[in-house]
Amino acid sequence: MIEFRTVTKKFPDGTVAVDELSLVIPARQTTVLVGSSGSGKTTILRMINRMVEKTSGEIEIDGEDIYALNPVKLRRSIGYVMQNSGLLPHRKVIDNVTTVPVLNGVKKSEAREAALTLLDTVGLDRSLAERYPSQLSGGQQQRVGVARGLAADPNILLMDEPFGAVDPIVRSELQQELIRIQRDLGKTIVFVTHDIDEAFLLGDQVVLLEKGGRIAQAGTPAEILSKPANDFVATFIGADRGRRALRVEVVNGRNVVIDEDGRPTGVLQS
Numbered sequence: 055m056i057e058f059r060t061v062t063k064k065f066p067d068g069t070v071a072v073d074e075l076s077l078v079i080p081a082r083q084t085t086v087l088v089g090s091s092g093s094g095k096t097t098i099l100r101m102i103n104r105m106v107e108k109t110s111g112e113i114e115i116d117g118e119d120i121y122a123l124n125p126v127k128l129r130r131s132i133g134y135v136m137q138n139s140g141l142l143p144h145r146k147v148i149d150n151v152t153t154v155p156v157l158n159g160v161k162k163s164e165a166r167e168a169a170l171t172l173l174d175t176v177g178l179d180r181s182l183a184e185r186y187p188s189q190l191s192g193g194q195q196q197r198v199g200v201a202r203g204l205a206a207d208p209n210i211l212l213m214d215e216p217f218g219a220v221d222p223i224v225r226s227e228l229q230q231e232l233i234r235i236q237r238d239l240g241k242t243i244v245f246v247t248h249d250i251d252e253a254f255l256l257g258d259q260v261v262l263l264e265k266g267g268r269i270a271q272a273g274t275p276a277e278i279l280s281k282p283a284n285d286f287v288a289t290f291i292g293a294d295r296g297r298r299a300l301r302v303e304v305v306n307g308r309n310v311v312i313d314e315d316g317r318p319t320g321v322l323q324s
């Protein structure tokens with residue numbers, strides 16, 4: 055479990071990116087931070103592994119103050135996946151994946167074997183291991199990024215818009231892959247996106263943020279959909295424009311679900 059208690063981040067130029075955030079991120083679930091540009095999502099994410107230092111407040115992981123831990127060890131114990139994969143261009147795929155475990159003291163041969171298994175996990179052919187990142191498609195690079203994030207077998211995986219730069223079809227594949235991986239591995243995932251559909255698809259908990267990292271609403275997708283906390287949330291999820299307003303029509307004695315455009319999309323089972 056990760057807990058923020060009245061955490062503020064003020065940058066040296068005076069920008070208050072996060073203003074007294076209190077948030078509990080449960081273990082072994084996916085929490086999605088969603089909000090428009092500049093709402094503080096990345097800053098919140100990076101405070102968890104101390105890539106960004108908090109200004110005040112407390113951040114704990116499993117009850118332990120992260121400022122009592124060695125920052126380098128902390129960072130290496132938490133997986134991090136970013137947009138555009140962040141792979142080192144001059145190192146082969148396999149070496150990108152093994153970097154952190156090797157830094158952590160794992161023998162190179164063992165790290166390589168584990169990395170090949172991780173390529174399987176993220177749905178990449180092992181033959182790609184000897185390529186350089188530029189010799190991969192954008193989607194493949196993101197998969198390597200996920201493998202690298204998982205390489206040190208971290209309990210926590212931070213993902214910052216990891217699928218933001220790929221086309222919609224590949225994005226959908228990567229989302230499904232992440233759902234499958236999470237079902238198998240049960241990591242504590244903190245995922246940043248500005249796409250509410252992605253948030254509802256992936257999140258056990260969805261945290262909708264306004265400027266200054268202020269929580270507009272936090273809850274399960276079902277809770278947010280059924281009861282948007284305010285106009286901001288209703289607008290963000292599109293409820294004010296009639297989006298997600300499904301209705302039921304009885305046809306031949308069955309309850310047929312009709313979407314917002316009037317198209318039948320399925321049949322209710324109960």
Ligand SMILES: Nc1ncnc2c1ncn2[C@@H]1O[C@H](COP(=O)(O)OP(=O)(O)OP(=O)(O)O)[C@@H](O)[C@H]1O
Pocket residue numbers: 065066067069070071089090091092093094095096097098248
């Ligand atoms: N190093 C910095 N110095 C000053 N201000 C910063 C710095 N980094 C971020 N900010 C500001 O803090 C606020 C929050 O930024 P942050 O990157 O966390 O937002 P975000 O929600 O992740 O946005 P995006 O979706 O565009 O990535 C913004 O106003 C941003 O301009």
